Each structure stands twice: as structure tokens, then as C-alpha cells.
Amino acid sequence: MTMLAPWLTPSLHQIQALKQSNSLSHALLLTGADGVGQESLAREMVKDLMCESQQTAACGECHSCQLMKAETHPDFRVLDGEEAGIKVDQIRLLVKQISQKPQVGQNKVVLITHAQAMNINAANAVLKALEEPAAKTYFILTSSQSTSLLPTIRSRCLLVNIPTPNQADVETWLSQQADGDNLKTLFWLTTQPFRLQSIQQQGKLSLYTELPGRLADMLQGNISSTEVLKGVDSKNIDDICNGLSAILHQCILSSTGTMIEDALRDVYPLLMARLGIQGLMLRYQALQALKSDLHKTNLNPVMQLTHELNHW
Numbered sequence: 067m068t069m070l071a072p073w074l075t076p077s078l079h080q081i082q083a084l085k086q087s088n089s090l091s092h093a094l095l096l097t098g099a100d101g102v103g104q105e106s107l108a109r110e111m112v113k114d115l116m117c118e119s120q121q122t123a124a125c126g127e128c129h130s131c132q133l134m135k136a137e138t139h140p141d142f143r144v145l146d147g148e149e150a151g152i153k154v155d156q157i158r159l160l161v162k163q164i165s166q167k168p169q170v171g172q173n174k175v176v177l178i179t180h181a182q183a184m185n186i187n188a189a190n191a192v193l194k195a196l197e198e199p200a201a202k203t204y205f206i207l208t209s210s211q212s213t214s215l216l217p218t219i220r221s222r223c224l225l226v227n228i229p230t231p232n233q234a235d236v237e238t239w240l241s242q243q244a245d246g247d248n249l250k251t252l253f254w255l256t257t258q259p260f261r262l263q264s265i266q267q268q269g270k271l272s273l274y275t276e277l278p279g280r281l282a283d284m285l286q287g288n289i290s291s292t293e294v295l296k297g298v299d300s301k302n303i304d305d306i307c308n309g310l311s312a313i314l315h316q317c318i319l320s321s322t323g324t325m326i327e328d329a330l331r332d333v334y335p336l337l338m339a340r341l342g343i344q345g346l347m348l349r350y351q352a353l354q355a356l357k358s359d360l361h362k363t364n365l366n367p368v369m370q371l372t373h374e375l376n377h378w
Contacts, residue, residue: 071239071259073231074107081111081226082122091224093196093205095181098228100210101258105179107228108206115204116142118171130171141174147183154187161195164203174203182211189216196222233257245271254278254327255312270305277309278333284375285336291375295368303367307357310375314350318343340378349378 070078077096084090094111096104116134117124124131133139143160145152164174178184184192193216196205207223209215231239236259240246249262252274256262265271283289298306317334320326321343326334341349356374360367 069242070110071103071106071231073229073235074103074110077107077226077228078110078114082114084224085114086122090204092199092203093223094207094226095212095215095220095223096206096208096226096228097212098210099230099258101256101261101264102228102230103260104208104210104228106260107226108177108179108208111206112142112175112177115173115175116171128171133170139171140169141171142177143175144177144179147178147180150183152178152181152184152188154185154191157184157188157191157195161191165200168202172202174200176203176205177208178205179208181207181209182214184215189219193219193222231259236262248275251275251327251329254316254330255309270302273302273305274309275329277306278313278329281310281313281378282333282336285333285340285378291372291378294375295372298368298371300367303360303371304357307353307360307371311350311353311357313337314346314353318346318350321346337378349374352377 081090081094096108098104113124113131113134114122116130116139118128118130119125124134126135130139130141134142141164143163145156145160160176164176168174178192181192192205192207196219199205205223207215207219212220212225233253236257237250239259240249240262243249243263243266245266248271249266252262252265252271255274265274280289280294284291284294295306313330313333314337316324316327316330317337320330320334321338337346352374356370360370
């Protein structure tokens with residue numbers, strides 16, 4: 067059985083109790099800050115709902131549980147909006163697929179992660195499905211921006227608010243994950259645990275851990291801005307922009323008395339000496355504008371970022 071992050075367990079127990087008492091809503095919306103674990107919790111809920119046993123939690127042994135482990139259950143459908151928008155044709159196909167009786171177990175489950183990625187037509191199609199739910203069908207939506215969803219969708223869902231864990235809980239959890247100690251050094255970037263885990267899973271750990279050192283070398287004249295961006299392309303330039311923005315943000319906070327993270331102790335005094343607080347804020351604003359425009363122009367994005375770094 068997968069070990070669920072401890073701050074997610076109370077919400078899972080709440081849903082299991084509702085399931086056991088046959089009072090669980092056919093639609094659930096899991097919401098919280100980006101990276102606290104909505105998707106992890108949702109998949110545990112899906113396992114419980116697909117299980118054929120009468121247990122509160124998934125038994126792990128029945129045919130449905132075995133199909134879920136193999137990721138081949140015909141009564142479970144998922145749409146992920148993290149990388150791209152969710153369009154109406156995807157929703158219509160999904161609704162058509164789950165309109166029949168369950169093929170294997172007792173229930174059918176639709177999981178829509180990062181539901182804020184639905185366009186208005188897709189959202190209306192989901193709303194219609196929620197208003198006219200098929201028998202034995204559950205919809206589970208996750209979002210870090212639930213207020214951007216249609217109010218009518220939110221009103222038809224059982225809202226599950228996931229708390230943001232404190233840093234001590236995140237550190238303990240990371241200690242049990244691959245590269246956990248290295249991920250802890252990225253608290254200057256984010257303290258959201260599943261965002262950190264995603265960085266490790268996507269192979270981007272070194273990209274972020276090396277960035278403060280590269281920037282410090284540039285500010286000391288040891289390397290050029292071009293060398294700071296060595297290996298950067300259209301696939302990872304957003305990550306570099308996010309990293310640079312986070313460094314500037316943390317330095318601005320530190321200038322007001324907030325303790326600086328260990329990973330930024332070398333680069334912070336260099337940035338302060340070079341730019342000062344006003345300069346930090348100006349460069350932060352310029353970087354935000356650059357991030358917004360990166361994919362809106364035909365200009366080379368690496369060249370744009372190189373030009374920005376030359377102002378540092």
C-alpha cells in the first residue's frame with residue numbers, strides 16, 4: 067500500500083467514512099495550494115472507489131484493484147490539464163465512455179486533474195455531466211485555482227480543502243523520498259512538497275541546485291551570462307526563469323529581515339551590492355514581464371533572457 071503524506075490522511079479518512087456510510091457525493095473537488103498533493107490524494111480516493119470489496123479502504127487484492135495497479139481498469143478515466151488545456155471534445159469523449167454500466171466492478175470514476183485548465187466549453191460539458199450523473203459514476207476534480215472554476219461546478223461538488231503542511235512536516239516527508247536531502251536545499255524555490263518531488267522526477271534537480279552558484283560566479287566576473295544559461299533551451303527556459311525569479315524574491319524578502327536560505331548565502335550579498343533593493347525589485351519586475359512574453363513573440367527566448375541577465 068502506498069504511504070500517503072500525513073497531511074493528506076485526514077481528508078482521505080473523511081472520504082472513506084462518507085463512502086462507508088453511503089453518503090458520498092458523486093462529485094468531489096480537491097483544492098489547495100499548488101504542490102500540496104491534490105493529485106496524490108485523488109488517486110488514493112480512486113483506488114478506494116474502484117475496489118470491489120466492502121472495506122473502507124481498497125483491499126489491493128480484488129480484480130478491480132489488480133487492474134488499477136496495472137493501470138488498465140476500463141471503468142477509470144483520467145484527464146490531466148497540467149501540460150495543456152482541456153478541451154470540450156476530450157470531455158465529451160470521456161462522458162460517452164463512462165455512460166455505460168461498469169464493465170468490471172461496481173463503480174466508474176472520472177479523474178480530472180488541474181481542472182482549472184478546462185476551457186469554458188469543456189467546463190460547461192463537465193457541468194452538464196454533474197447535473198445529470200450516470201449511475202455509479204464519480205467525478206473527482208483537483209485544482210490549485212478552484213475559484214477560476216465555474217461557480218456552478220463548485221456548488222455541485224463536495225469541496226475537500228487540503229491544508230498546506232508546515233516546513234517541518236515537509237522536511238520529514240522529503241527524508242523518505244528519493245534525493246530528499248538535495249530537495250531540501252531548494253526551499254528557496256518552493257516548500258510545496260509535491261512540486262519538489264516533481265522536480266526530482268523530471269530530472270531537473272541539478273538545474274535548480276546549480277543555479278545560485280552559477281549566478282554568483284557571473285556576478286563575480288568568473289563566467290558570462292551566456293555560460294549561466296548553458297544548456298537552456300525552449301523546453302527548460304521557464305524553469306530557469308522561475309529559478310531566477312525565486313532567487314530575486316528571496317533576496318528581496320531577506321533585505322526586509324527574513325532569514326536567507328543557506329543555498330543563497332553566497333549570491334545574496336553579491337546581488338545586494340550590485341543592484342540594491344530598488345534594483346532587485348526592478349529586475350524582478352522585468353523578469354516577470356519577460357516570462358509573460360516569452361512565448362508570445364518570435365524572438366529567441368534564450369537571447370531575451372541573456373539580455374536580461376546582462377542588466378544584473
